[in-house]
Amino acid sequence: MKDFNINTKRNIICSDHINYEYLFTSFSGNTNNNFTSTSTNYINNEIEYITKKKPTIFYTINLDWFQFVCSSDRNGNLLESYSTERIHIRKNQTNNNPNFRYRYTVMLDNIVLCEIFAVPNNCRHKKNEISVKLNNAQLYTTDWSDRIQYFIYELKFCFISLTKIDIALDGTDIYKKMNLFFRYILRDTIQINNTNLEIEATKFKKSDKKKWRSYTIGSKAYQKSAIIYEKSNEIKISGKTYISDFWLENGIDTNVKIGRFELKLGNRHLKKYRYNSFNDFCNPEFIGKILYDEVTPWLKFYQVSLKDSKIYRKDIAISHGKEKVFIHWNKVPKTTIQLEKVNHISDGIHEAKRVVTHTISEILKEYSTDSTNTLIDFIEVTTTKYQIFVSTIRKIETAIKESPSFSVEFNSLIDRLKHHSTINLSNGCNDNYKIN
Numbered sequence: 001m002k003d004f005n006i007n008t009k010r011n012i013i014c015s016d017h018i019n020y021e022y023l024f025t026s027f028s029g030n031t032n033n034n035f036t037s038t039s040t041n042y043i044n045n046e047i048e049y050i051t052k053k054k055p056t057i058f059y060t061i062n063l064d065w066f067q068f069v070c071s072s073d074r075n076g077n078l079l080e081s082y083s084t085e086r087i088h089i090r091k092n093q094t095n096n097n098p099n100f101r102y103r104y105t106v107m108l109d110n111i112v113l114c115e116i117f118a119v120p121n122n123c124r125h126k127k128n129e130i131s132v133k134l135n136n137a138q139l140y141t142t143d144w145s146d147r148i149q150y151f152i153y154e155l156k157f158c159f160i161s162l163t164k165i166d167i168a169l170d171g172t173d174i175y176k177k178m179n180l181f182f183r184y185i186l187r188d189t190i191q192i193n194n195t196n197l198e199i200e201a202t203k204f205k206k207s208d209k210k211k212w213r214s215y216t217i218g219s220k221a222y223q224k225s226a227i228i229y230e231k232s233n234e235i236k237i238s239g240k241t242y243i244s245d246f247w248l249e250n251g252i253d254t255n256v257k258i259g260r261f262e263l264k265l266g267n268r269h270l271k272k273y274r275y276n277s278f279n280d281f282c283n284p285e286f287i288g289k290i291l292y293d294e295v296t297p298w299l300k301f302y303q304v305s306l307k308d309s310k311i312y313r314k315d316i317a318i319s320h321g322k323e324k325v326f327i328h329w330n331k332v333p334k335t336t337i338q339l340e341k342v343n344h345i346s347d348g349i350h351e352a353k354r355v356v357t358h359t360i361s362e363i364l365k366e367y368s369t370d371s372t373n374t375l376i377d378f379i380e381v382t383t384t385k386y387q388i389f390v391s392t393i394r395k396i397e398t399a400i401k402e403s404p405s406f407s408v409e410f411n412s413l414i415d416r417l418k419h420h421s422t423i424n425l426s427n428g429c430n431d432n433y434k435i436n
Contacts, residue, residue, distance in 0.1 A: 065166035175259030223266025
């Protein structure tokens with residue numbers, strides 16, 4: 001296998017996307033850790049770590065989403081017709097990316113490696129651009145970067161830029177920190193440093209003593225947002241048991257509730273980081289430093305007195321207060337034990353619901369009438385395919401309240417979905433209850 005280096009002359013036509021360089025800073029205070037942005041001998045670190053007794057650790061850190069854009073001469077039928085002894089590409093009947101017309105699944109050595117989205121249907125991408133999203137299960141395995149780089153080299157794709165990564169920090173302490181968000185929303189004595197940052201509670205359940213199941217932080221439009229939630233419960237819904245296996249391998253006690261703080265970064269923020277290859281993203285030190293640099297100036301909690309919160313401006317009240325520890329940065333792991341290759345097969349329902357939510361938000365941006373019609377058709381097909389009628393209709397009803405200008409199109413879509421649901425409910429609807 002030939003080594004694939006992102007910053008090579010071969011990719012010079014795309015260099016305007018990757019010429020930004022970000023000089024990592026070290027942690028402040030007494031918990032300094034040395035992080036670098038260059039490739040590290042990750043395999044040696046892993047071998048040395050395996051030879052020792054596995055300790056009980058505070059957190060695990062790992063990528064949970066890895067997506068990038070390439071340019072390619074292969075599109076449509078050219079992708080479908082490609083096949084080698086190791087690589088097989090098949091076209092999917094349904095698509096879960098509203099920005100592209102076609103979706104393909106790539107198998108490497110008979111295991112799902114990634115998805116390719118081809119033929120852009122709006123102005124966000126050029127005609128020869130494709131989007132590649134690594135299969136989630138691959139991100140928890142050894143040598144995933146070598147496999148995806150091999151695939152890119154074999155198909156002669158030209159890397160342009162990263163478009164999205166999610167960095168997941170998991171641990172019992174993260175679950176406990178959900179109480180900090182709860183106090184922030186309900187009380188003036190917990191405040192954050194960023195006046196532009198919005199934190200919203202989601203998935204409210206009365207039986208949980210008026211506490212929320214998750215919190216969203218920031219705006220997706222800014223291309224930097226986060227979510228904090230109980231991951232151990234979510235795994236039961238999504239069926240991603242390989243994440244529990246990953247926790248066990250790395251010393252996390254899975255008998256208690258595990259929380260996740262998941263930072264989502266888009267190209268706007270990723271382009272300032274310089275990396276030699278995808279191997280850098282296998283290094284927990286590398287992604288841990290990105291997490292630190294993006295989160296510490298962006299999200300800080302402070303305990304302030306009720307009197308100060310009532311009398312003074314927010315910045316003055318915070319200056320009189322005390323910072324609350326959100327993440328113990330000195331306990332973020334520098335080594336990680338990855339799993340052997342896993343071939344996770346998902347029913348797609350959890351992902352379909354997320355995609356529908358994203359598509360509705362795209363419609364509300366009002367690109368054009370043609371684009372809106374295409375996206376509405378996409379929602380109808382996806383909802384019917386996965387039988388997620390109830391969740392989709394609820395999301396649409398919320399969107400109508402936020403943007404009444406789309407009420408005609410959305411109400412028409414609701415009527416069609418209710419019609420489809422009467423046909424499919426007799427076979428069992430995945431939303432588990434009936435639509436009125």
